[in-house]
Amino acid sequence: MTKEWHGSLNLIYGKQNNHTQILASKNQAPLKIQRPFYPEGNEVCHSVILHTAGGVVGGDRLSINIELQPTTHALITTAAASKIYRSNGQFAQQNISIKLDSESCLEWFPQPTILFNGAEYRQDLKVHLGVEASWMSWEIIRFGRSARGEKFLTGNWRSYTEVWQENYPIWIDRQCLKGGSEMVNSILGLADNSVVGSFIFVGQPVTSEVVTKVRGLWQSLGIDMSGETGVTRIPKGMICRYCGKSIINVKNWFNLVWHYLRIFYLRRPSCSPRVWS
Numbered sequence: 001m002t003k004e005w006h007g008s009l010n011l012i013y014g015k016q017n018n019h020t021q022i023l024a025s026k027n028q029a030p031l032k033i034q035r036p037f038y039p040e041g042n043e044v045c046h047s048v049i050l051h052t053a054g055g056v057v058g059g060d061r062l063s064i065n066i067e068l069q070p071t072t073h074a075l076i077t078t079a080a081a082s083k084i085y086r087s088n089g090q091f092a093q094q095n096i097s098i099k100l101d102s103e104s105c106l107e108w109f110p111q112p113t114i115l116f117n118g119a120e121y122r123q124d125l126k127v128h129l130g131v132e133a134s135w136m137s138w139e140i141i142r143f144g145r146s147a148r149g150e151k152f153l154t155g156n157w158r159s160y161t162e163v164w165q166e167n168y169p170i171w172i173d174r175q176c177l178k179g180g181s182e183m184v185n186s187i188l189g190l191a192d193n194s195v196v197g198s199f200i201f202v203g204q205p206v207t208s209e210v211v212t213k214v215r216g217l218w219q220s221l222g223i224d225m226s227g228e229t230g231v232t233r234i235p236k237g238m239i240c241r242y243c244g245k246s247i248i249n250v251k252n253w254f255n256l257v258w259h260y261l262r263i264f265y266l267r268r269p270s271c272s273p274r275v276w277s
Contacts, residue, residue: 004057004058004059004060004061004090005029005030005053005056005057005060005061005062006028006060006061006062007027007028007029007030007031007051007053007060007061007062007063008026008027008028008031008062008063008064008065009025009026009027009028009031009032009033009049009063009064009065010024010025010026010027010064010065010066011024011025011033011047011064011065011066011067012024012025012066012067012069013045013066013067013068013069013072013074013104014069014072015069015070015071015072018042018043019042019043020042020043020044020045020072020073020074021036021045022036022045022047023069029052029053030051030052030053031049031050031051031052031062031064032049032050032051032052033047033048033049033050034047034048034049034050034079037274039271039273039274040268040271043073044073044074044075044268044271045072045073045074045075046074046075046076046077046271046273047074047075047076047077048076048077048078048079048273048275049064049076049077049078049079049110050078050079051078051079051080051082054083055082055083055084055085056082056083056084056085056092056094056121057085057087057088057092058085058087058088058089058090058091058092058120059088059090059091059092060092060093061092061093061094061095062092062093062094062095063094063095063096063097064094064095064096064097065096065097065098066096066097066098066099066106067098067099067100067101068099068100068101068104068105068106068133069101069104070101070102070103070104070130071102071103071104072101072104072105073104073105073106074105074106074107075106075107075109075271075273076106076107076108076109077109077110077111077273077275077276078110078111078275079111079275080111080275081111081112081113081114082110082111082112082113082114083114083116084113084114084115084116084119084121085116085119086116086117086118086119086155087118087119087120087155089120090120091120091121091122091156092119092120092121092122093121093122093123093124094121094122094123094124095123095124095125096123096124096125096126097126098125098126098127098128098135099127099128099130100127100128100129100130100133100134100135101130101133102130102131102132102133103130103131103132103133104130104133104134105133105134105135105136105203105266106134106135106136106137107136107137107258108135108136108137109136109137109138109258109273110138110139111140111275111276112140112141112142112247112251113139113140113141113142114141114142114145115141115142115143115144115152115155115157116144116145116150116155117144117145117150117151117152117153117154117155117179118153118154118155118179119152119155119156119157120155120156121155121156121157121158122156122157122158122159122160123158123159123160124160124161125159125160125161125162126161126162126163126164127161127162127163127164127202128164128165129163129164129165129166129170129202129203130165130166131166132203133165133203134201134202134203134204134265134266135163135200135201135202135203136199136200136201136202136258136261136262137199137200138197138198138199138200138254138258139159139161139197139198140195140196140197140247140250140251140254141157141159141195141196141197142194142195142247143157143177143179143184143190143194143195143196144194146194146245151184151194152177152179152180152184152194153179153180154179154180155178155179156176156177156178156179157175157176157177157179158174158175158176159173159174159175159176160173160174160175161173161200163200163202163237165202165236170202170234170235170236170237171200171202171234171235171237171239173198177189177190190243191228191243193227193228193243193244193245194245195227195242195243195244195245195246195247195250196241196242196243197240197241197242197243197250197254198239198240198241198242199239199240199254199257199258200237200238200239200240201237201238201261201265202234202236202237203236203237203265204236204237204265205236206233206236206237206238208233210238210261210264211231211232211233211238213260214231214238214240214257214260214261215229215231217253217256217257217260218253220256221249221252221253221256227242227243227244227245227246227249227250228241228242228243228244229241229242229243229253240253240254240257242254255270255272258270
């Protein structure tokens with residue numbers, strides 16, 4: 001019988017002598033945080049979350065709580081792609097709560113999530129922004145192990161994201177897909193594609209010129225343009241969407257978007273975590 005995990009990870013980042021550090025860390029298996037590193041200086045703390053069980057099964061409950069104190073800056077990613085295995089009849093769920101105090105910045109870039117056929121999975125992510133705080137994030141999902149010819153014929157995926165600032169909703173997004181449903185093949189849904197992605201930037205106003213530039217970054221890749229993309233302004237931010245067949249293509253686009261926004265808004269070039277190489 002497969003063991004169900006009820007894991008948790010709680011992190012508090014703070015600043016001491018202009019040095020962003022993890023001030024408090026508490027975890028319960030299978031979640032764990034690696035020792036932080038500083039490839040771009042002491043102001044930005046890079047952290048890598050590990051899931052030591054190797055994959056998520058039905059009945060798993062994972063909870064991640066992150067707090068950034070004022071003026072701190074952290075970049076958090078995961079050590080590997082998340083694998084959501086075929087369910088035993090129960091939902092697996094991950095709850096993420098992020099609190100960003102004034103003038104803090106979090107770059108939240110987990111590696112892609114792969115949903116096996118028959119997976120039952122839900123993720124709830126809620127972000128609370130303080131005054132002049134900013135948040136950049138992406139979510140990349142593959143439905144079925146395409147390299148093996150597997151399709152998402154049964155199962156369920158749900159992704160609920162909320163971003164709030166001073167009790168005001170900035171962005172609320174609800175996505176769901178039932179395996180084998182009409183939405184898998186419909187042009188109003190996945191249109192028989194297997195990969196979807198969202199890139200979110202919230203915290204500062206975005207001009208129409210920035211939106212035009214980000215749209216052009218997709219064209220500049222010179223890749224197979226069979227995927228659909230979109231860029232939309234929201235209050236104090238922007239959303240990029242992708243629907244296609246290639247994780248590599250969406251990651252390349254999102255990396256260009258990240259690099260551009262980082263220079264334009266944060267005045268520093270992108271610095272990819274070493275686990276991405």
